[in-house]
Amino acid sequence: MSVAEKIAEKIVQTGYQELPAEALHWAKVAILDTLGVTVAGSREPLAQIVRETLIEEGSRPECTVLGLGLKTSALNAAWGNGLLSHALDYDDISNTMGGHPSVPILPALLALAEQRRFAGRELLLAYTVGFETECKIGRGVNFFHYDKGWHPTSTLGIFGAAAASAKLLSLSTADCARALAIAASMASGIKANFGTMTKPLHIGQAARNGLVAALLAAKGFSANPSVFEARQGFCNVYNQEGQYRLEAMTEGWGAPFELVRPGVAIKQYPCCGSTHSAIDALLSLIREHGFKAEDVVSLEAMLHPRRLVHINRPQPENGLEGKFSLQYCLGRALLEREVILSHFTDEAVRQPEIRKLMERISASAHPQMEWQSSEHFGAEVKVELKTGKTLKAHQEKAIGRGPEIPLPRERLEAKFLDCWSQAYPRAAGAALMDKIASLEMLEDARVLFESFSPAQWEKMKRRSS
Structure with a gap:
């Protein structure tokens, strides 16, 4: 069995009932934080370029690009929200991955969740599986991969987006393996572009292409399942022979989940x-x-x-x-x-x-x-x-850098509302916080998008007056 097939088997076999309370807690923290920084990113100069590009492209208006007053296709929304989510470099971090774990995953999941009907617990499970996937692959290739000059948020994050999308779509093991293999041929992003608009572009590409990989695999698109270990495969090309550990990519899956230990770091400052x-x-x-x-x-x-x-x-x-x-x-x-x-x-x-x-x-x-x-x-x-x-x-570590020194809840909420209020009414942000807090109880995750609707804001005003 190839590495991609082994990872795919783990993806398929992981069920919601296996997620500990800690994993659910941190998934909700990361999702809330990522939504906030994405909204705040919509006020950056690059956002207008993204908006103009998507309007000129033209597509079916079915999925929301946060903060831009715009709906577009699922793939374009994944791309746009991926860009915005990393525009401020204010998003969460994984030391194992060597990058920002949530921003490649969540934009892809949001696009699917708005386009189709999924329960909140399905969204939480898919997010956790995507996080686990990109971090396990990170354990296999870092830190040689990072030091070589790749941007792991995109080069590894694309696998997180593909895995999360595949899980949400309930793909088979064979389909999941193909999704990962397809994603490997679209992995990209170099650190020479740090400090420019192209750094967040990496994330838009990773989110979109991870979703593309899952959608193609679901339709039977072919790819080499030995893509990680092949002589001209991902590990030898993106790292080099002798500078990776294939076994680390599948060891200790969910024991504990990477989201729990070493965990996700929440930024309290909007910089690297x-x-x-x-x-x-x-x-x-x-x-x-x-x-x-x-x-x-x-x-x-x-x-x-x-x-x-x-x-x-x-x-x-x-x-x-x-x-x-x-x-x-x-x-x-x-x-x-x-x-x-x-x-x-x-x-x-x-x-x-x-x-x-x-x-x-x-x-x-x-x-x-x-x-x-x-x-x-x-x-x-x-x-x-x-x-x-x-x-x-x-x-030794920044405050918020992991579960042992978490960012206090009041600071997390203050950060979210500060980011949210860059584009939307604070009352709508408070309502969204409540929905995320009970995400596992939602029968249809599309209700999350009510917080981004001006029509819903008017209803909130009438109820409060």
Whole structure:
């Protein structure tokens, strides 16, 4: 039996009754968070380009693109929502996957759920299976895959989207294996495009193409089930011979589910997750000692070298680059004592005050953090004050980085409503939170889309008046 067939067998055999309460809890947390950041992403400059492109393309208006006042085909909606979900780089993270696990999966599932009739528990099961699939494949290819320059959110996320879609469509084992094999030929995304609109494009492509793979497989489209282990297959081409572990892709399925341990990380800052531990460390020093930007002579952040590769940008030129600049993110934390959505506009990044402050902020590789270590999200911050005093703080993991240090519920809800209110009434967001909280009880998941309907907002107003 090939690797794809073994994974497919796991996908088909996993039932809702096997999901522990913890898995359901984290699935609902991740779904809520992803819906919020997708709505907020609809206010980014790239969203108008997406909207114009979809309108010009023209298609059957059956599925919602969040925040754009637009309905389109299922495939186009998966593409559009995938793009928007990652536009802010505010979406959740999986260390195992080496990327953002929910954004390739949920847009594909939302498109199917709006197009057809599925119960909430079917959506939760499909999401969990997709998460498990992309993370198991990640265990087989990372971190060589990540370090080589691939963007795992898309190159591995496409398998999560294909698996989740296949599960929701109740495909057979053979069909699931073909879906994964088809997806392998559409896996793409390179890290050279980080800090540009093309990074979230990777996710739109992964969500759409994962759904395409499942739909084609359901109709008997052929593909090589040995696509992972073949001499010119995914592992040898995307990694290289000797730099992957096929057995890791199927070991320990659901024991526990990846969604539970090591779990999903929820971002509290709208910038690259590699910056978060350093931000937390700096803010803890500010809270403890009360210093301000004008009191600081220099600020040095030391991180794992793997993290530093794509966030060591001393002088970002625009909002997107600012999300991938450790110097900018720390400068904002120092100036504002917070890091929020409004800090990542082009105008904010180009302000003279922050550009001058960044000259005092440096980043380097931590001498005690080895490249091969699997624990690579820690950071140490050292602040030299004008008084001559030097302050230090170490943060092993950012707050929200996993179930052992979860983002408090009130912060999760505040983040969601802040994101939601960028495009929709807060009351509709509160109603959606209630629906997600009891998602497993919904007989028809299409009721979720009522929260995106202006007609429903009018009904809410009348009920509250």
